[in-house]
Amino acid sequence: MTRIITRLSRTRRIASTLLSVWYAYMLEYRAEIFLWAMVGLLPLILMGLWMQAAASGATAFSPGDFARYFFAVFLARQFTAVWVIYDFEYDVVDGRLSPYLLQPIDPVWRYMAGHAAERLTRLPLLVGFSLAFFWLFPEARWLPAVGDVLLCALALALAFLLRFAIQYSVAMLAFWIERVSEIEKFWFLLFFFFSGTIAPLDLYPPAVRDAAMYTPFPYFAYFPAQLLTGRPAPIALGFVVMLGWLAFFFVVNRVLWRRGLKQHSGMGA
Amino acid sequence: MQAILRHLRLVRLFWSTSLAAEMEYRLNFVVASINSVGTLAGGIFGLFLFYRTGYRPGGWRWEEALVVMGLFTLLEGFTRTLLTPNLGRIVAHVQTGTLDFVLLKPISSQFWLSMRNFSPWGLPDVALGLGVIAYSAWRLGVAPAAIAAGLVPVALSVVTLYSLWFILGTTTIWFVKTYNVTEVLRGLLEAGMYPLAAYPAGYRIFFTFVVPVAFLTTVPAEIVLGREGQSMLFVAAAVAMGLLAFSIAFWRFALRYYTSASS
Amino acid sequence: MPIIVAEHLSKSYRAAAKEPGMLGTLRHFVRRRYRLIEAVRDVSFSIEPGEIVGFLGPNGAGKTTALKMLSGLIHPTAGRCEVAGHTPFARDSAFLRSITLVMGQKQQLIWDLPVLDSLRINAAVYDIPEAEARRRVDELAAMLGLTTQLTQPVRKLSLGERMKAELMAALLHRPSILFLDEPTLGLDVNAQASVREFLLSYNQRHGATILLTSHYKADITALCRREMLIDKGTLIYDGDLAAMIERLAPCREVRLDLRRAYAAEELAPFGEVRTIEGRAAHLLVRREDLTRVLPRILSDLDVEDLTVGDPPVEQIIGQVFNGQASANADVQTPTPGAAQGAAT
Structure with a gap:
């Protein structure tokens, strides 16, 4: 019993230390983080286009529908942003991974803490941004139902883990090849097509939309946006698909991690 | 004249050496090409989503909107060939202190920072952009002479784009850690994929007067397609030259605040 | 007629101060406190052409800041300096052609390419005709004992070889004033000695003025007849090291x-x-x-x-x-x- 307690308190201590140090680090970079948040502006650009299209009556959506949808997509992207591949690649290439391996904690927690702390620093920015948004686009104002918000939060948490698992798996390739972050670029090509960032998937040809729901992509934009705005979404299917991909990439990641470490120590790095 | 020749010689030397350095990473060419094709396909698909229901954004025909998309791809190629490899590195220069070496060279530091590197990986974009423009112009029956005359507004938009980047890059003298400031600009410039007329009024004002995206793709397309007269050309020239002059003055001003990384 | 003059030279700047821990972080976030750091305080000296002068002092004493003011990288807060008849911060072309700055741990060479490519670029930037550049490269290479290394990519060179190559790039335009910041930092004893020998022979051959900072006393004793000791931004001694020993250690x-x-x-x-x-x-x-x-x-x-x-x-x-x-x-x-x- 006491052993469990000391274990727990150790975990708590590590977690809170990692978080607070990373939080301090991220605050140092708050100007940066503000800019990162701004980089995800593409949904808002497309929002303008679609609102204009809706105003001319070209779609079944109203301008307000589009505004809400793209606002939710923007938020979803803020919460699912992951950059572990760049950190990991840098650590492997620069030889900083080796000292981390000597510490009695899996390096993945270090990266996780970084991402979590960054989310915290982003939060106040998002509040400010949301206020500005609803002031600029009064037609978008709405109060989402509590159930929708909770469901969306759950979906976003899962989506973040999924995104992290996928990217961290690709990052493992850094053990074997140089410049793995180049591979990351391919992700964005497919993401652009299938996530629903450029338009709600409802506007796609139906066959494309149905196929997309079985890929991981819609779960970083379309799916959480539909949940938050209270529009119809295949909820059960969505969560099953997400969990399935998450399990798949978790296994892939652990296998690659073990093999990669062997390779790493083999090189004497 | 002598000075221009000297700078041209320098550019040739700069680019041949950085080409040699880039060739160490050949796989990049494949990656870059796939990326360019994929990005353009994504862009055209996005455009198709508007047109598939018969809606005409801003009253632009499909092929006319494709000219805008082609110009955007062309500028993206220019960005990858010259802007990112040069202006994207100003931050690193400031952070590591290698800007010191640049400042101590007896040539203009702005010239060095802007022209020092050349990355061939943007060339697929340039080729694709030109291809899309040529195809659409042919479909629209634009006279070859009009296309040739279009080189002037395109050159102006290149100058405008460069100046915007350089002005933002200059701010790193004060805010060392803002790597992403140019990425934000890139995000905003994505608005240039579509004709300005397709946006709501507020957006149109913002993208004309605050961040002059309009002058990058829409205005040159309008001039080439004959939607706008020659007077627009003068406006575009004034914007380009004004921003260029400002970027030069702003850089000189910023250098007075350069403190040089400690030790 | 002195070639370098500094009169009441001072430089101060603000630096943000943050306490450790979560509380310090928050406090730092809400309200930044700054400290005024006086890196260089009222320093005056003059140096004659051909002198080799050592700048000595503990870390953070202000040596590098002083060098940067003299080479025109940063603007003094107060006082003035003049180098070869120019005001450094104006950075006019004639001034830049007559000086060089070498910083031990900073690289101006192109990492992925052979040294010769970097040298070609410098030759073009400094307007050195090709034949002349080739002659100077050969001369410098012989003085530094570099041969085949010049055709290897920089990343494949040892630290000492890289430093020598760095010196070649810095001296190709044959500057008459050399500002050297820790030119031997991180090098092994042999490499240190050969860099020193090279600097001495460059000084003798071209009558160049050299102002260097170093942590290694050996650099100073081997090269300099005159030393300036700087501590907390203030010049506390200026003169011959032998005389200093006489005075301070009777x-x-x-x-x-x-x-x-x-x-x-x-x-x-x-x-x-x-x-x-x-x-x-x-x-x-x-x-x-x-x-x-x-x-x-x-x-x-x-x-x-x-x-x-x-x-x-x-x-x-x-x-x-x-x-x-x-x-x-x-x-x-x-x-x-x-x-x-x-x-x-």
Whole structure:
């Protein structure tokens, strides 16, 4: 019993230390983080286009529908942003991974803490941004139902883990090849097509939309946006698909991690 | 004249050496090409989503909107060939202190920072952009002479784009850690994929007067397609030259605040 | 006619201060506090053409800041400086062609390409005709002992080779004034020695003026006839190192190899005991007492060997920075003020 307690308190201590140090680090970079948040502006650009299209009556959506949808997509992207591949690649290439391996904690927690702390620093920015948004686009104002918000939060948490698992798996390739972050670029090509960032998937040809729901992509934009705005979404299917991909990439990641470490120590790095 | 020749010689030397350095990473060419094709396909698909229901954004025909998309791809190629490899590195220069070496060279530091590197990986974009423009112009029956005359507004938009980047890059003298400031600009410039007329009024004002995206793709397309007269050309020239002059003055001003990384 | 003049040169800047921990972070976030750092305070000196002058001082003393002001990278907060008749910060072309700045740990070479490519670029930037550039490359390469390394990518070179290549790139335009910031940092002893030799021969061949900072006292003693000591931004000594030793350490060091081990008390009557290691002992003896003390040592102690020399430079400099210039307790203590007086 006491052993469990000391274990727990150790975990708590590590977690809170990692978080607070990373939080301090991220605050140092708050100007940066503000800019990162701004980089995800593409949904808002497309929002303008679609609102204009809706105003001319070209779609079944109203301008307000589009505004809400793209606002939710923007938020979803803020919460699912992951950059572990760049950190990991840098650590492997620069030889900083080796000292981390000597510490009695899996390096993945270090990266996780970084991402979590960054989310915290982003939060106040998002509040400010949301206020500005609803002031600029009064037609978008709405109060989402509590159930929708909770469901969306759950979906976003899962989506973040999924995104992290996928990217961290690709990052493992850094053990074997140089410049793995180049591979990351391919992700964005497919993401652009299938996530629903450029338009709600409802506007796609139906066959494309149905196929997309079985890929991981819609779960970083379309799916959480539909949940938050209270529009119809295949909820059960969505969560099953997400969990399935998450399990798949978790296994892939652990296998690659073990093999990669062997390779790493083999090189004497 | 002598000075221009000297700078041209320098550019040739700069680019041949950085080409040699880039060739160490050949796989990049494949990656870059796939990326360019994929990005353009994504862009055209996005455009198709508007047109598939018969809606005409801003009253632009499909092929006319494709000219805008082609110009955007062309500028993206220019960005990858010259802007990112040069202006994207100003931050690193400031952070590591290698800007010191640049400042101590007896040539203009702005010239060095802007022209020092050349990355061939943007060339697929340039080729694709030109291809899309040529195809659409042919479909629209634009006279070859009009296309040739279009080189002037395109050159102006290149100058405008460069100046915007350089002005933002200059701010790193004060805010060392803002790597992403140019990425934000890139995000905003994505608005240039579509004709300005397709946006709501507020957006149109913002993208004309605050961040002059309009002058990058829409205005040159309008001039080439004959939607706008020659007077627009003068406006575009004034914007380009004004921003260029400002970027030069702003850089000189910023250098007075350069403190040089400690030790 | 001095080639470098500094008059009341000062530089101060603001730096944000943050306390550790979560609370410090938040406080720092809400309200930044700044400290005013006076990196260089009212420093004046002048240097004649052809001189090699060493800039000495602990980390953060202001050496690098001073060099950066002299090379025109940063603008002084107060005071003025003039280098080769130019105001450095204007950075006009003629000035830039006559100087160079080498920073030990910073690279201006192209990482992925052979050194020769970087040199070609510098030749073009400095407008050196190709034939002339080739001649200078050969000359510099011969002086530095570089040969095949010039055609290897920079990333494949050793640290010492890279530093030499860096010097080639910095000196291709044959500057008459060299600002060197830690030119031997991180190099092994052999590489350090060859860089030093090179600098000396460059100075002799081209009559160049050299101002260098270094942590390695060996750099300073091997190269410089004149040193400036800077501490907390203030110039506290300017002059010949030998004269400085004379002034600050009016003692000689007597090194004894004894036939048996002596206790410190047994040696104390002859001078201040610095170290005793087994049968070897170091004593400090005042210069004027030397002739009187030495015969007594030889007659009273069982001496196998005896040498007399200057105390190590490190020790003297250490004493200067600690504000106690005295090397010997029973010698009258010259105050730090006396050392400062020497600067003027």
